Amino acid sequence: MPKFIFVTGGVVSSVGKGITTASLGRILKSRGVSVSIQKLDPYLNVDPGTMSPYQHGEVFVTVDGAETDLDLGHYERFIDQDLTRAASVTSGKVYMSVIDRERRGDYLGGTIQAVPHLTNEIKARIHGAAKATGCDVLICEVGGTVGDIEGETFIEAIRQMRHELPREDTLSVHVCFLPWVGATGELKTKPTQHSVRELRSKGIQPDAILLRSDHPVPREISDKVALFCDVAPRAVIPMETVSSIYEVPLILEDRGLGDFVIERMALSGGRDLAEWREMVERLKHPSGRVEIAIVGKYVKLKDAYLSVKEALDHAGIANGVDVAIRWLSAETLESRDPAEVLSGVDGLIVPGGFGERGWEGKIRAARWARENNVPYLGLCLGMQVMVTELARNVCGLEGANSTEHDPETPYPVISLLEEQQGIINKGGTMRLGAYPCRLEPGSLAAAAYGDENVTERHRHRWEFNNQFRPQLEAAGLRVSGTSPDGGLVEISEISGHPFMLGTQFHPELQSRPNRPHPLFRDLVAAAVARQGRVSAEAATAIAAAEAVVRG
Numbered sequence: 001m002p003k004f005i006f007v008t009g010g011v012v013s014s015v016g017k018g019i020t021t022a023s024l025g026r027i028l029k030s031r032g033v034s035v036s037i038q039k040l041d042p043y044l045n046v047d048p049g050t051m052s053p054y055q056h057g058e059v060f061v062t063v064d065g066a067e068t069d070l071d072l073g074h075y076e077r078f079i080d081q082d083l084t085r086a087a088s089v090t091s092g093k094v095y096m097s098v099i100d101r102e103r104r105g106d107y108l109g110g111t112i113q114a115v116p117h118l119t120n121e122i123k124a125r126i127h128g129a130a131k132a133t134g135c136d137v138l139i140c141e142v143g144g145t146v147g148d149i150e151g152e153t154f155i156e157a158i159r160q161m162r163h164e165l166p167r168e169d170t171l172s173v174h175v176c177f178l179p180w181v182g183a184t185g186e187l188k189t190k191p192t193q194h195s196v197r198e199l200r201s202k203g204i205q206p207d208a209i210l211l212r213s214d215h216p217v218p219r220e221i222s223d224k225v226a227l228f229c230d231v232a233p234r235a236v237i238p239m240e241t242v243s244s245i246y247e248v249p250l251i252l253e254d255r256g257l258g259d260f261v262i263e264r265m266a267l268s269g270g271r272d273l274a275e276w277r278e279m280v281e282r283l284k285h286p287s288g289r290v291e292i293a294i295v296g297k298y299v300k301l302k303d304a305y306l307s308v309k310e311a312l313d314h315a316g317i318a319n320g321v322d323v324a325i326r327w328l329s330a331e332t333l334e335s336r337d338p339a340e341v342l343s344g345v346d347g348l349i350v351p352g353g354f355g356e357r358g359w360e361g362k363i364r365a366a367r368w369a370r371e372n373n374v375p376y377l378g379l380c381l382g383m384q385v386m387v388t389e390l391a392r393n394v395c396g397l398e399g400a401n402s403t404e405h406d407p408e409t410p411y412p413v414i415s416l417l418e419e420q421q422g423i424i425n426k427g428g429t430m431r432l433g434a435y436p437c438r439l440e441p442g443s444l445a446a447a448a449y450g451d452e453n454v455t456e457r458h459r460h461r462w463e464f465n466n467q468f469r470p471q472l473e474a475a476g477l478r479v480s481g482t483s484p485d486g487g488l489v490e491i492s493e494i495s496g497h498p499f500m501l502g503t504q505f506h507p508e509l510q511s512r513p514n515r516p517h518p519l520f521r522d523l524v525a526a527a528v529a530r531q532g533r534v535s536a537e538a539a540t541a542i543a544a545a546e547a548v549v550r551g
Contacts, residue, residue: 002130003169004267005139006158008206010146010195011177016212016239018071020175022078022250026276027258029079029136030249031269036133036188037075038087038126039068041143042150044540046092046406057303060088060461061509065433071141073307075513078249086129089149094121111540114153122157136267146174146199146370159203168266174199174206175239176212187215187227198230207264208257210234216240235260244313246280246513249273279317286322287499290346290527295365297358299327305351308379311511312349315524318516323524330358331366338368347375347499349529350382352459352506356405363389375526377519380460383492383502384414387464387472394475397468404462413472415465431458433484437490443480444501445491448518454481456490456505464489464504499526 005024007546009017010363025035048056049067060073061130066085071543098121142158144151162170176192196206200355209231211217226233237255252258253273262269289529292312298304301341309325326345333341344346348361349367362382366389369376379387384402391400391413399406402414439446446452466489469479481491481503494500499522511517 001169003137003267004126004130004161004165004233005137005171005173005261005265006204007139007141007173007175008140008146008199008204009144009149010154011179011191012197014146015175015177017141017143018074019245019248020173020210020239020252021071021139023252024173024257024261025075025139025402026249027253028139028261028267028269030253030273030276031258031262031271033262033269034134034136034137035079035081035139036081036087036129036137037072037077037083037139037141038089038129039071039141039143040122040126040154041069041088041090041543042148043090043140044092044095044150045090045142046096047088047090053298053304053490054301057301058305058306059320059459061432061457061506063434063457065325067375067432067459069143070303070306072235073310073509074139074245077310080512084132086125086132089122089125091153091311093154094125095159096116097121099535101129113158117158118153119157122154123161126157126161128276131504137265146195146202155199155202155204166487168264171208171261171265172199172206174209174214175210178211178215178217178446180213180215187213187217187221189228191219192225193228196303206231207363208237210239210252210262211238211258212241214241223260232260244280244283246276246283250280262294274286275514281324282317282320283513286316286320286445287532288321288528289324289389290316290321290524290531291324291326291344292349292524292527293326293328293345293365294349294351295328295330295333295362296351297330297353299329302327307506307508308349308351309513310513311508311517311520312524314511314513314516316536317513318521319524319528321524321528328365330361332443333364334358334360340551341371342368345374346530347377347523349523350376350378350385351508352380352382354381354404359385359402359405364391368392370494370497370500373498373530375523375530376497376501377499377504377523380504380506384462384464385502386494386500386502387413387477387492390472390475390477391468395468395471397471398466401411402462412470413465413468414462416462430461435490437505438479438484438486439491440478440480443478443491444493444499444522445480445519448522450518453484456503456507458505460504464492498530499523 007021009015028035047067057070060069063082064084070086178187222236226236312323362385366386391397397411400411400413401409403412476495480491490504507517507519
């Protein structure tokens with residue numbers, strides 16, 4: 001039977017539950033325990049697919065096409081496993097399922113209540129995720145903070161599961177923030193005490209408490225929390241802010257969390273984070289530095305492009321360099337000279353997005369990269385930007401555009417597929433999830449992947465319009481990746497450019513710290529080469545990464 005770890009948060013939101021959950025997964029997996037992770041989100045949206053990135057950060061897409069919370073990206077990157085829609089549970093999904101069943105008459109006329117109907121649905125989804133993956137341990141993170149009214153049903157479902165299962169089959173981990181009072185120069189534990197008291201009032205006594213802090217946590221602070229919260233001193237673990245999230249599993253392991261969980265849950269397995277430790281050492285000790293500009297619509301909230309940022313970090317590890325990001329609002333390039341704004345960058349990324357705002361600025365950025373031989377990677381919308389720019393400024397198709405931004409454009413180089421026409425419901429109606437892609441031998445893409453057939457994840461509606469393919473190819477566009485039947489353009493490149501490539505999919509979603517995505521890896525390699533200083537270490541790192549990708 002599977003075992004369950006429940007991770008909750010207190011005092012403030014964004015306290016680090018997601019990284020804690022992912023790190024615990026990494027620790028257990030390194031000990032030979034099979035794990036999977038599930039996010040329990042209390043909001044009433046069915047999923048974050050229709051939410052503004054300013055509300056919820058990026059939308060992470062699973063292989064089976066679920067639009068999910070960005071924490072699922074952390075889970076996948078840390079445990080190096082693909083997750084599915086079963087890993088994402090929201091109050092919206094739970095309520096919709098229960099109401100649909102009530103409308104069908106499945107409850108035989110009974111009165112529908114939060115307990116037991118909502119809690120039974122939540123427990124069924126938790127058990128279902130564990131069964132579907134066949135894992136030894138399912139780690140469930142509860143979004144928000146304890147005490148939030150919308151999270152009550154999740155907390156109650158967890159309380160019931162802890163009552164129904166043997167003691168060693170469940171574990172409660174509570175992550176709390178320790179505020180620093182500058183006037184007195186000390187950390188305060190009272191908010192943590194109140195948060196634990198709130199959790200205990202719901203019937204859950206935490207087994208372990210992780211103390212998040214931007215300052216060193218003295219032993220007397222940990223001991224005080226242990227005493228007042230009735231938790232074993234060894235299970236109160238400081239978790240100070242570090243330079244990289246990838247250090248967190250090492251810190252938690254070195255401070256005994258792995259040993260405590262293994263013993264408390266009657267599991268077995270020895271420590272083995274050597275590969276992860278080596279990866280972190282490479283990350284912390286680069287031999288050089290490159291600067292990559294991200295020209296986007298939502299750069300004021302960097303979580304909107306979280307997977308892109310992480311994929312660049314992974315590519316930096318593979319190339320032995322630190323990747324500094326220059327965050328640029330696409331709107332800035334609509335009123336300022338791109339040569340001024342982009343001066344000094346070694347590479348450029350235009351990420352995905354929706355809507356017209358910043359579109360023309362992105363096109364100006366792509367033109368600057370093309371004309372100045374600056375390495376460029378376009379992600380989904382970024383490929384559409386690259387294609388539109390080429391159509392206008394090389395093909396001479398004045399007014400060429402995407403029908404998303406100009407439905408009356410005379411040259412719709414980017415347009416909707418027939419099956420996407422007239423869609424009104426915006427939730428879950430795009431091309432979502434993993435699709436196969438066939439690569440053209442001899443292309444930049446094929447060289448990067450080291451393969452002719454790959455699978456990548458999508459989240460979009462608008463596509464490359466094949467009507468204009470001959471004109472664009474005559475102008476220097478190379479279609480280097482298509483759907484297996486050749487009908488959909490998945491990757492395109494600019495011939496004669498050191499590295500200018502766009503993808504219809506989102507490669508950042510499949511990048512891992514120990515397995516960087518080949519397109520990000522080669523973008524950074526091209527940026528290093530542009531500096532004219534490809535070191536022996538960088539060349540070795542690139543070769544090693546290519547060997548890993550090729551199997």
